Amino acid sequence: MKAIIFDQFGAADVLKIGEVLEPVLRPHDLLVRTRAAGVNRADLTHRRGGYGRPDFGDSTIMGLEIAGDVIAVGDEVRGFAAGDRVMGIVGGGAYAEVSRIDYRMAMPIPASLDYVQAAAITEVFVTAHEALIHLGRLEARETVLVHAGAGGVGGAAVQLAHALGATVFATAQSSAHDLVHKLGADHAIDYEKEDFAEVIARLTEGRGVDLILDFIGAPYFERNVNSLGFGGRLVQIGIMGGIENAKMPLDRLLYRHLQIIGTVMKSRTQDVKHGMSRRFKERWLPEFAKGRLVPVIDSTFPLAAAGAAHKRMEDGLNVGKIVLTT
Structure with missing residues (x-):
């Protein structure tokens, strides 16, 4: 063959x-x-x-x-x-x-x-389901931030979160915002021109989101933790941006009772x-x-x-x- x-x-x-x-x-x-x-x-x-x-x-x-x-x-x-x-x-x-x-x-x-x-x-939707629901425990009416929302796993996660009844924030290039909205995102964030942590803080009135799915790694880590609300979960499913110099705001982790979960299929x-x-x-x-x-x-x-x-x-x-x- x-x-x-x-x-x-x-x-x-x-x-x-x-x-x-x-x-x-x-x-x-x-x-x-x-x-x-x-x-x-x-x-x-x-x-x-x-x-x-x-x-x-x-x-x-x-x-x-x-x-x-x-x-x-x-x-x-x-x-x-x-x-x-x-x-x-x-x-x-x-x-x-x-x-x-x-x-x-x-x-x-x-x-x-x-x-x-x-x-x-299968690869993207099974991964998205595992991260969002089995590990991330996303429920209807919760809020989720999906990074790379126009990508394979990210786009699948946006669809599943929307179908579940969650409020969906997604980062993507501005040229892909129409697509991520079509997939079910309520809010699209231009990661090239906007600081997603500032946008999340503004749109949630400082509460943060319940769940974040991240593929990037170290460059987003501190801002991800700062963007989580009380009892929030970060599911790390990629390290496309690298692993060096990831900063951990331990006070936020401790006092907001946050959870950080890593997974590789x-x-x-x-x-x-x-x-x-x-x-x-x-x-x-x-x-x-x-x-x-x-x-x-x-x-x-x-x-x-x-x-x-x-x-x-x-x-x-x-x-x-x-x-x-x-």
Whole structure:
């Protein structure tokens, strides 16, 4: 089968299309004819060598998110059959014509969605659900600040928070404010021209928000803590801005009874990942079938152009998901 391979870590142009063996079917696996694969920032880190030469549980081939057709099922699989359209998070191997997925991570693709849309759902929406609701415990009528609200996970979090009935603040470039409002944000903050902490203080009359989802890290950390209200929660799900010189206002943490929670999906055990997928599927998958939640697609590239897809993401040009098609 054809797959994306590379011989050395480096820039996007190290990615090549080549021939590799198809994955071996195991008892709990589905073999899937991959029709589309989501591109995620973890793929960029993989290519640059940030994980070494990883095996995310299933494959050293890049890619963590697929949509396609089941072509074979393992002996212990329940609820799926050859010919089913499925989507889900995989332990590597998405950048290939055939991939395999633990059936407990797989979900049926709603009939109203095509493969490209399906490939743009699971990684970002499962992560957003876990951060917002399972860890962040967001409830209706609470307030949440979502950083990078026009990005993949950020945009998903804005939609889920709005659907839950929360008041949503989102940071984004001014050019993306129309999008984040469309996704459900009540207030859009231009992070390039505004200090989000000052905006939150003004709009909440100094109370702060109940929950913050942050992908940036050290440059936002102190302001995040200062933007939380009494009993507020900060869920840290990324460190795109770095980890150095993060300042902690301990008095605010102490006297406002704040909680700081970190989470990374890739390092979770398979059992935990099964639970994450199950919780998302049970609560939100019907909302996609009804059109109440929608994946946001930035662009599509053929599998052989994976390097160009990576370059677009690295250059910060995408608003929504980049998807590869096979």
